[in-house]
Amino acid sequence: MEEHSDKGTLFFYGLPAYGHTLSNLYLAGRLAGAGFRVVYYSAEPFRENIEENGCEYRAYPMDWAALDLTDGERILKLYRLVLEYTWRMLPKLLEQAEEERPCGVIFDSLALWGRAVGQLRGVPSFAFYSIAAIDWIWGFPRVRGGGGAPADSAGSPAGFRKYGSEEHREGITAGTSGSFARIRKSSKEKRRDGAATDAPGATARLRKHSHGERTGGRPTKDRAGLPVGLWKYGHENGDARRFPVSPWGKGLGAYAPGFSADFLRYAGEIPGAAAYAKRLRKRYGLRDLGLLPVLMNRGDYNLCGYARLFQPGGRGFGGEYRFVGPLSVHRKIGQQNDFSCWDEDVSTPLIYISLGTVFHRNEEFLRTVVEQLGLRTGKRLTERLEKTGGGCPAGLGVGRSRGESFRVVLVWSGDETHVFPENFTVRPFVNQNEILKHAALFITAGGMNSLHEALYFGVPCLMCPQQGEQRLNARRFERLGFGKILQDPRKLRREAWKCMELKKGWDEKLRKRLTGVCVGKALELIEAVCTDRDGMGDVGE
Missing domain, CATH: 3.40.50.2000 (Glycogen Phosphorylase B;)
Incomplete structure (x- = not known):
């Protein structure tokens, strides 16, 4: 090295x-x-x-x-x-x-x-x-339009000290960290403008996706779950006085x-x-x-492996948080799959399923997956699906009968004696990105990497969250229009068809914003700080 x-x-x-x-x-x-x-x-x-x-x-x-x-x-x-x-x-x-x-x-x-x-x-x-x-x-929200709050000699917003410890005072301006002396010495101004901002028009474009959470006929949240009125803190006569945001409003809630x-x-x-x-x-x-x-x-700085739009209360996070975007899809992967089921009939949708410990904790759910998505010779399985409402609903999957099968790639590391249907390819580990390039649907527990890798390749997600962080991810992903949370496993097949249809109406520009990365700026920031250079620029949205 x-x-x-x-x-x-x-x-x-x-x-x-x-x-x-x-x-x-x-x-x-x-x-x-x-x-x-x-x-x-x-x-x-x-x-x-x-x-x-x-x-x-x-x-x-x-x-x-x-x-x-x-x-x-x-x-x-x-x-x-x-x-x-x-x-x-x-x-x-x-x-x-x-x-x-x-x-x-x-x-x-x-x-x-x-x-x-x-x-x-x-x-x-x-x-x-x-x-x-x-x-x-406690901290101050970012300012839309480039305005900045008055700062003290350390680059911290005036009046901020009573809300945070000496060690964690920070500025809202790019490149300011109150906890690191070598950075702080370059911020001597009494007031500093030019805080980090969104791309032009980003907020306006986001608000057009409002779901309709309303109070008295007015929307209170946009589609990403961001308070519409967040920017009304004291913008009087161009002034940017703002109230601090609590931890509850920055992810805890x-x-x-x-x-x-x-x-x-x-x-x-x-x-x-x-x-x-x-x-x-x-x-x-x-x-x-x-x-x-x-x-x-x-x-001193916090690098977030996703877009600011995906962070709950993201607009309230200060300049010491840099949103570099989802990076997992770009890493080097040495593992290769020993199968290529996408070379088969492309008219049959490929469903990729990776649920980690969910299957090992819930054998009944695994059986449901096999019954709902598996192919058997003869009519027995088709008849069972129709009785349980698991067939393809009318109007979805044009040209496909109610009993038609999927191709399924399942990540499962359980008992090798377990028998799976002939349309299932089962492996303990796979090169996930290679499969997502060809998948029509991803059934996932809702991990951050999995959701963003699916989003990168344009694959809708049917989510089965099992713990708090996955539930948070799944709710935001569903709100943004790129997936659905599975409500009734007995209707898995029907929900799978509905979820695949999401791609026809989702916001492609929003998808690209959520999957964009700015790792180059993160490298510049790390090099500037670690080699004691001034002039650090903003990183992320």
Whole structure:
């Protein structure tokens, strides 16, 4: 890796989970290609993917099999585990950082240990969000039209200090971060105009998709779920005085419904979490170890792997959040599929199904999928589908009979003795992007990467969310018009046909906006901060 280290070393603290890793590998690879030595911390199952993207793999100082950070439903358990792993790994990670002296650290938003290394070693830090963010600091919304709020000498909006700690004051202008001294010294103005703005006319184009959430005959939310009146904060006589936005309005309110039912089921984890937090405070002086700061770790800058339009309350996020767009579809993939079912009759729709642990937890749902979408010789299955209402509804799928089959690619790693219908291709792992190029429908649990990869290839999604983050994603995806949430599995076949029809009427311009990436600007930002250069521009929408 020596030939790619002329700009210094970056430590990239990943999360050993497929969704989190695949979302940021493209960024890591681009940084390596730009001249950084990128040391990517992860676990052995991810070594090949990491090295394929040009990075140097390094194992975490723990048995990877002991790392269990994949269950986002058990929030309090996840909170305790993150604190515990940080306590166990931090001594070795700090030792390695002291020896190799990286010029910056990038960490998954769940990797508290990465945030800690950045703070304790005094180097620039960047959090990467592969899930929708919650900004747990009070802040000011972005200003439409380029106006900026009055700023103090640190580039922070006047009056902001009482809403955020000294460490986390930030400006709404591009390139301002109140928590990093080398950036702050370039922001001496008493007032700074030219805040980051949308593309011209973006807000107007978005509002034309209003669903009709109304109060007294007036729309209160646009199709993306953004408050129509957000920009009415004090724009009097051209002035841009605004009120701060609470964490509830910046993601927390969208997440809460998906987790509220089961949140306290794991209350027994609280004492253990509190004990580890106390140890970290006492030994290292770490702060901000509450639930939200630990599960949504912030850096000097926060890179979000999706568009601002997809972020709940996205307009309220300040300039330290940069929306780089969905990157997973652009990563290097070495795995090739050992089948090519799209070479068959293209008049038969191809349905791709990848639901992770859903099938293993719900055998009945797997049987429903087989019965509703499977092909059998003779009329037995067709007759059963017609009786249960699973056939193609009238007016959909012109030229197809009610009992006609689909081609199905199913990702499933269960019992090898399980028998599937002849129109099913079943594999434990697949090259997903290759399949989506030919698919007519994607049945998915609603992970961020999967939804955006489907959107990139123009494939509608029928979603079966299982936990809070997936429910949030599914609701927003459905609201934007690119998919539907499966309400009744017994009518899976009928819902599949309806969902495929969405493509005829969806907004193609909005689709392209949601899948656009600006990784080049993210690279410029990281290089500027880590090499102590001024003149950083805005990144993202």
